[in-house]
Amino acid sequence: MQIKDSVVLITGAATRVGREVALSLAQKGAHISFTYYLEDEPWQEAQKEIEACGVRCLAHQVEMRDSAKINAWVGHTLEMFGRIDVLINSAAIWLKAPFLEITEEDWDMAMDVNLKGPFLCSRAVAPAMLKQGQGVIINITDLSAFQVWPGYAHHASSKAGLVALTKAMAYELAPAVRVNAIAPGTVLLPPNPSPEKIKWAVEKSVLKRVGTPADLAHLATFLIENDFATGSVYFVDGGRSLV
Secondary structure (H helix, E strand, C coil): CCCCCCCCEEECCCCCCHHHHHHHHHHHCCCCEEECCCCCCHHHHHHHHHHCCCEEEEEEECCCCCHHHHHHHHHHHHHHHHCCEEEEEEECEEEECCCCCHHHHHHHHHHHHHHHHHHHHHHHHHHHHHHCEEEEEEEECCHCCCCCCCHHHHHHHHHHHHHHHHHHEEEHHHCCCCEEEECCCCCCCCCCCHHHHHHHHHHCCCCCCCHHHHHHHHHHHHHHCCCCCCCEEEEEECHHHHC
């Protein structure tokens, strides 16, 4: 699929990695429709940056657990652009707690945002993609789906579920819609990271460096453009999954 003049939907693109991916695709000529969660997120700045690339942009406040709001976002996107070519499920929540201290509410929150949200968004865009005869869905999982991360049982379970959902959708929506997942390593540290945090991230990487959002964006570009890639998980982790 050609990125220029395509219509790309991205969840959680007002900040951090989602924003960088949206901007990268906008620089390649894609029109962007993205979601944000809180009104005080810098979504207006993100929208202006995207539009400065010479493309159109729609920003929509969406709760990832609310199917009505997701459907409204998708409907508004179709009204504005007339088509939907790509969906990138980037929005996520990170919760940490020892297994015996995970509350039912936190378990449900992790599942709803990290797994139910991508399901609802994918279900909402799939009919338009099937009708037009092509589409691409990219789910952002992470290494917790494949490694044991103590304290992240609920998070890891939601991300492992997203891997299973990716494969199921790839099979059921083929041949028109291609579905893949990206499992990044550390591609963006928290603001003002400590020297210890930076050292830890570097040591975890076989390439001995912290990744960047651009590394993930390059892989997303590949998965959009490569029409023979579907049903797989692609790692962009500097080799962290090897150790």
